[in-house]
Amino acid sequence: MKRLALLLCLLGAPLSAQIAGNDIAAACDHIKEADVRAGYCIGYIAGAWEGMKRGTAQVVMLSDPGKTAAEVDASTNALLGICMPVEVEHSQIVDVFLKYLDDTPSQRHFPARSLLHSALLDAFPCRK
Numbered sequence: 001m002k003r004l005a006l007l008l009c010l011l012g013a014p015l016s017a018q019i020a021g022n023d024i025a026a027a028c029d030h031i032k033e034a035d036v037r038a039g040y041c042i043g044y045i046a047g048a049w050e051g052m053k054r055g056t057a058q059v060v061m062l063s064d065p066g067k068t069a070a071e072v073d074a075s076t077n078a079l080l081g082i083c084m085p086v087e088v089e090h091s092q093i094v095d096v097f098l099k100y101l102d103d104t105p106s107q108r109h110f111p112a113r114s115l116l117h118s119a120l121l122d123a124f125p126c127r128k
């Protein structure tokens with residue numbers, strides 16, 4: 001139940017100007033060019049992922065201040081449902097997200113942060 005409440009807070013909070021998957025897909029069309037849109041594409045994806053991790057970790061740390069860094073990381077992964085190996089680089093996260101957008105064009109109108117979560121959940125699910 002805690003996991004569901006946290007995910008709803010992180011992924012479902014309305015913003016006045018949400019960035020949709022279509023917006024990121026359009027910017028990422030220029031990823032091979034020396035173009036500001038390529039920087040926006042990579043920066044958004046990396047920043048959104050780091051923000052999800054940091055926001056979730058903050059909730060974990062506030063709920064149990066005595067946890068070690070490793071325990072916070074494990075709890076964060078469990079809450080997000082994403083267990084990404086530490087060796088994964090931001091470029092791989094970008095690749096995973098862009099493939100997800102290509103594979104699910106009917107979903108691109110949804111908020112990009114929700115689509116990113118879905119992409120990473122599919123690519124790096126936690127084993128039970």
